Amino acid sequence: MEMTPIGMIHTPFTDPAGMPIQSAGAAGVSGTVEVFEEYQAGLKDLDGFSHIVLLYVFHRSDGFKLQVIPFMDTEPRGLFATRAPKRPNPIGLSIVQLDRVEGGTLHVQNVDMLDGTPLLDIKPYVPEFDSQAHIRTGWLEHARKAVGGRQSDDRFR
Amino acid sequence: MEMTPIGMIHTPFTDPAGMPIQSAGAAGVSGTVEVFEEYQAGLKDLDGFSHIVLLYVFHRSDGFKLQVIPFMDTEPRGLFATRAPKRPNPIGLSIVQLDRVEGGTLHVQNVDMLDGTPLLDIKPYVPEFDSQAHIRTGWLEHARKAVGGRQSDDRFR
Numbered sequence: 284m285e286m287t288p289i290g291m292i293h294t295p296f297t298d299p300a301g302m303p304i305q306s307a308g309a310a311g312v313s314g315t316v317e318v319f320e321e322y323q324a325g326l327k328d329l330d331g332f333s334h335i336v337l338l339y340v341f342h343r344s345d346g347f348k349l350q351v352i353p354f355m356d357t358e359p360r361g362l363f364a365t366r367a368p369k370r371p372n373p374i375g376l377s378i379v380q381l382d383r384v385e386g387g388t389l390h391v392q393n394v395d396m397l398d399g400t401p402l403l404d405i406k407p408y409v410p411e412f413d414s415q416a417h418i419r420t421g422w423l424e425h426a427r428k429a430v431g432g433r434q435s436d437d438r439f440r
Numbered sequence: 441m442e443m444t445p446i447g448m449i450h451t452p453f454t455d456p457a458g459m460p461i462q463s464a465g466a467a468g469v470s471g472t473v474e475v476f477e478e479y480q481a482g483l484k485d486l487d488g489f490s491h492i493v494l495l496y497v498f499h500r501s502d503g504f505k506l507q508v509i510p511f512m513d514t515e516p517r518g519l520f521a522t523r524a525p526k527r528p529n530p531i532g533l534s535i536v537q538l539d540r541v542e543g544g545t546l547h548v549q550n551v552d553m554l555d556g557t558p559l560l561d562i563k564p565y566v567p568e569f570d571s572q573a574h575i576r577t578g579w580l581e582h583a584r585k586a587v588g589g590r591q592s593d594d595r596f597r
Contacts, residue, residue: 284443284497284558286529305569318520322528325506327518331578335520338495338531340441349482361484363475363492363562366569371479372443372560374495374531378572401441403529405520409580412462412523414571415535421488423566 288401290318290387292339294394299343300437303395304354305366305377308434314379314394316402323387326405330384334408335391339375340401341368344439354435355426364421368439375400378408445558447475447544449496451551456500457594460552461511462523462534465591471536471551473559480544483562487541491565492548496532497558498525501596511592512583521578525596532557535565 294314296302303309316337318326329335347369350359362370379391389405451471453459460466473494475483486492504526507516519527536548546562 284445286441286443286531288441289528305566322506322520325519326521327507327516328521328579329518331576331581332521333574333576334572336533338529338533349479350484361486362482363479364483364485364489364564366563366566370561371446372495374443374561376493376495376533376563378570380572404527404531406523406533407521407577407580408572408575409462409523409577410572410575413535415491415537415565415567417490418565418567419488419490420564420566422485423564424488 286403288403289322290316290402292316292337292394292396292400292402294396294398297398299397299439300435302435304435305395309393309395311392312394313390313392316389316391318387318389320387326384326387329381329405329407332381332407334378335381336406336408336413337377337379337402338404339396340403341373341375342401343397344368344373347371352438356422360422374403443560445560446479447473447559449473449494449551449553449557449559451553451555454555456554456596457592459592461592462552466550466552468549469551470549473546473548475544475546477544483541483544486538486562486564489538489564491535492538493563493565493570494534494536494559495561496553497560498527498530498532499558500554501525501530504528509595513579517579531560
């Protein structure tokens, strides 16, 4: 299956170490999403949405391991029970706040990806589809509330 | 960018028409996710999570249009302001309920994809990362609360 970037994400982060862990830890960090010209007609109506889902490539991740020690833990966990970037298909998923659309440029907040990240898709964030109640989160149960204060180190560089 | 299926999703749906629109309209519909043997070690710890994010290929969608009339509307909308399946990179995203893990098989509920859908990735659903408050949803604002009662037709076949 062949995927083609439809744009590029620009953020303040140029090094995989020292980044926020997930957009929840990136509150207020501004970035832009540049959508290539041939896809810009698809942005119509997007400005009505306050939040969007970005799918992108973890372009600095090479290969994968099926068990990893996540940033918020000290024990090896199954890869698919983590959001670690080294995955068989290295697709990243972040929900960001959409402040405004200017031509092919989306001004967004809460960016947690590297500068120059290739964009694969944009979807509108819709609570009825994307938000769930009555949740259990396994090994993350205790760690996740602290995510705002944590930063990545270089383990996935 | 080359993507490789890591498994296959099994659901009751064999025809793109007459399906639930999004997992919100598929409450209680059961399916299974079969993870191929070489990736099964990555499933460790996943059973602690009540909900998971599935990324998959819209394998029956050919090509794309940058403006579409969505199932829940009568006007053409920008593709990226919709969840329509014909996209430049035809990646689908659904959040499903994880009931149990048996070897390489995940028993899930709220499936809204076609039987035989190729799986690209599994991520744990974590409210701090994935759930947003204070939301605007543009053209979907009035339609989205009715999504549970709607089914697809054949417009994206």
